[in-house]
Amino acid sequence: MGYAYSIHGLRVHVDSLWPELTAWKRHSDSGEPDVRVRLKTQLRQLNALSRLSWRHRAEFDAPREFDSVDEHGMKPRAYIECAEAEAGEYFRASFTYGRSTGIFIIGPGGADIWVSWEAAGERESLVRRGIATLLQGCVWGILLRIRGIVWLHGNAISIGGKSIILLGHSGAGKSTLSAAFAMSNATILADDKAVIVRNGAELAIKPGGSHLRLCPDSLAALQWPTDSLACEGSKSGKRRVTLADSHRAEPPKENDAQLNAIYILEPREQALRSVEIEPLAPVVGLWELLNYHCGLLAAPIDHIAREYMQLSDIAGTVPIRRLRRPDDTRWLPHTVSAIIGDLRTDAVSQ
Incomplete structure (x- = not known):
């Protein structure tokens, strides 16, 4: 018994139904899964995995649901470790929040994820949201990289038959601008993780969910209709908005979408009174891509070299632009129009 999902071109089998897994799309495919997720990891199995010689501990950001201190004044902690075994290399991502814990163990080749968690008292719903956020976010990003799949920290959008990626650091406004595109009948291809693959002579985006x-x-500035979204609350104040049922956004895509351009979102500027788009040379574009490529995992040198070649291929194939815009949500429609206009130029429309 289990539940099938599809995300970034991978078939995922989960052993139990969690409503919190809102970023993954339910799927009817009964074929052999690419990834198996065990949310009900047996204690015997977990103990066996925990006895591996774990090493190379590195800290990483805890999910936003845990962005405050607990009742003892302790901040959440999250870290990743790796271990060698006869079957291959394992990775373990863990987080603690007071007396609540969550552990994810990723098997060799990124084919399995074992999950163990313990909630203290009334925090069970909060911890479940945190588990789901980590599984769909950081842990999934690690798994993609283990499988040799290139992804960038950004959002992917399809509009007017063309697809783009918006890159930017946290707080740069990627999701707000993506929502403005959705209000203009665009399709959201991916949020936070833009997976890129080469299909013959072209580069393409793997759909990663319409949320x-x-x-x-941002919701208030966009005047988003509340009857067309489904939200999941978080302590950070952000809400997960599902766009599949929106009457303004196009339906989510099932197939790969050709990548036409990448836009780097610079910090918004209060003094700016126009939207500016600057083409970047491939070598500068490569440097920008390296800034938005997942660097959490300490990968072997041959793995890093392969990723560098993949990013070089992207920078040499796809136009990369730097985008500057005013720090005012009233400029969102102008920003959307500027990007659509840029996509019509000869340099991008090929």
Whole structure:
């Protein structure tokens, strides 16, 4: 018994139904899964995995649901370790929040994820949201990289037959601008993780779910119709907005979408009074891609070299632009129009 999902071109089998897994799309495919997720890991199995010689501990950001201190004044902690075994290399991602814990163990080749968690008292719903956020976010990103799949920290959008990626650091406004595109009948291809693959002579985006994480201010500025979204609350104030049922956004895509351009979102500027788009040379574009490529995992040198070649291929194939815009949500429609206009130029329309 289990539940099938599809995300970034991978078939995922989960052993139990969690409503919190809102970023993954339910799927009817009964074929052999690419990844098996065990949310009900047996204690015997977990103990066997825990006895591996774990090493190379590295800290990483805890999910936003845990962005405050607990009742003892302790901040959440999250870290990753790796271990060698006869079957191959394992990775373990763990987080603690007071007396609540969550552990994810990723098997060799990224084919399995074992999950163990323990909630203290009334925090069970909070911890479940945190488990789901980590599984769909950081842990999934690690798994993609283990499988040799290139992804960038950004959002992917399809509009007017063309597909783009918006790159930017946390707080740059990627999700807000993506929502503005959705209000203009665009399709959201991916939020936070833009997976890129080469299909013959072209580069393409693997669809990763038609949802966004938006803060209340963004929802209010966009005047998003509340009857067309489904939200999941978080302590950070952001909400997960599912766009599949929106009457304004196009339906989510099932197939790969050709990648036409990448836009780097610079910090918004209060003094700016126009939207500016600057083409970047391939070598500068490569440097930008390296800034938005997942660097959490300490990969072997041959793995890093292969990723560098993949990013070089992207920078040499796809136009990369730097985008500057005013720090005012009233400029969102102008920003959307500027990007659509840029996509019509000869340099991008090929």
